[in-house]
Amino acid sequence: MQPQLFRIDDRLIHGQVVVGWARNLKSNRIILCDDDVACNDWERELYLSCVVQTVETLVMNTEETSRYLADESHDVRKTIVLVKSPDVVEELIGFGYTPVSVNLGGIHFADNRKEFLPYLFLNDDEIKCLRSLESRGVEIYCQDVPTSKKYNLTEILLL
Amino acid sequence: MAQRYRVMHRIAAFIITHGDVASALKDALEKITGAHENIFTYSNKSDALPVLRQKILEQKAETAAEHTVIFVDFAGGSCWALGAMIQKEFEDVRLVGGVNLPMLVSFFTNQNQMEFDPLIKKIANDGRRGIVVQPEVE
Numbered sequence: 001m002q003p004q005l006f007r008i009d010d011r012l013i014h015g016q017v018v019v020g021w022a023r024n025l026k027s028n029r030i031i032l033c034d035d036d037v038a039c040n041d042w043e044r045e046l047y048l049s050c051v052v053q054t055v056e057t058l059v060m061n062t063e064e065t066s067r068y069l070a071d072e073s074h075d076v077r078k079t080i081v082l083v084k085s086p087d088v089v090e091e092l093i094g095f096g097y098t099p100v101s102v103n104l105g106g107i108h109f110a111d112n113r114k115e116f117l118p119y120l121f122l123n124d125d126e127i128k129c130l131r132s133l134e135s136r137g138v139e140i141y142c143q144d145v146p147t148s149k150k151y152n153l154t155e156i157l158l159l
Numbered sequence: 160m161a162q163r164y165r166v167m168h169r170i171a172a173f174i175i176t177h178g179d180v181a182s183a184l185k186d187a188l189e190k191i192t193g194a195h196e197n198i199f200t201y202s203n204k205s206d207a208l209p210v211l212r213q214k215i216l217e218q219k220a221e222t223a224a225e226h227t228v229i230f231v232d233f234a235g236g237s238c239w240a241l242g243a244m245i246q247k248e249f250e251d252v253r254l255v256g257g258v259n260l261p262m263l264v265s266f267f268t269n270q271n272q273m274e275f276d277p278l279i280k281k282i283a284n285d286g287r288r289g290i291v292v293q294p295e296v297e
Binding site: 018049118 | 237
């Protein structure tokens with residue numbers, strides 16, 4: 001069973017996810033997968049405060065998330081999974097869970113990153129990581145909000 | 160060469176928003192109240208949050224105001240998360256969500272007349288009072 005949306009977004013839980021995706025997809029659960037947030041009570045509360053009460057939010061580290069998603073007894077058909085960077089997907093695979101399809105929803109400008117889309121800036125290591133995921137059969141597409149155009153990764157990297 | 164005098168301000172105001180809302184708000188505010196040197200605007204459009212945080216902290220250090228207020232457009236979004244992280248780090252920072260023009264006009268009208276915390280309370284109230292529906296609807 002696959003989650004309804006598996007998303008890479010360096011802002012994790014924010015308006016685009018809560019208003020844009022969760023409402024549109026009628027999600028009932030968000031899994032925030034991040035090692036730092038999972039062990040910081042203050043940050044965990046900050047992200048939880050951004051979500052409406054009708055959507056259950058779980059904050060877990062990478063190992064816990066991998067175990068959770070690999071367990072077929074969890075119904076994740078109405079679940080959104082959020083990670084902040086491509087290397088977290090790599091770690092999840094290392095722990096035993098491989099997503100079928102990954103939404104590249106937002107990686108913003110920082111040093112050494114090049115712009116590919118207004119919401120997508122990538123450095124060489126990130127591109128390498130994404131290509132490696134693709135070569136192992138993970139579908140990767142770029143889309144910030146449900147109403148915007150969807151691009152596949154290869155198409156964007158050629159721009 | 161004309162000597163440049165640096166005007167010291169008691170309070171520095173940072174507006175962080177989605178899109179170009181912050182700079183448009185500043186522009187509109189200055190049409191009403193005249194120009195301000197203690198107001199700085201940021202968009203979350205392109206920069207990663209740590210990059211934006213660094214820019215804000217550098218400006219905060221340079222401005223060297225006694226107090227800092229951070230206005231964001233949407234409590235519970237990425238601008239809010241960034242503001243909350245800065246607020247947690249510095250005792251002199253207050254964070255206000257839901258910024259609007261009445262709130263900013265109130266801030267710039269009252270900033271030199273009141274103590275910092277009562278001022279923040281007043282401008283948040285003035286922002287709320289600026290939301291009016293006419294005619295009254297059920």
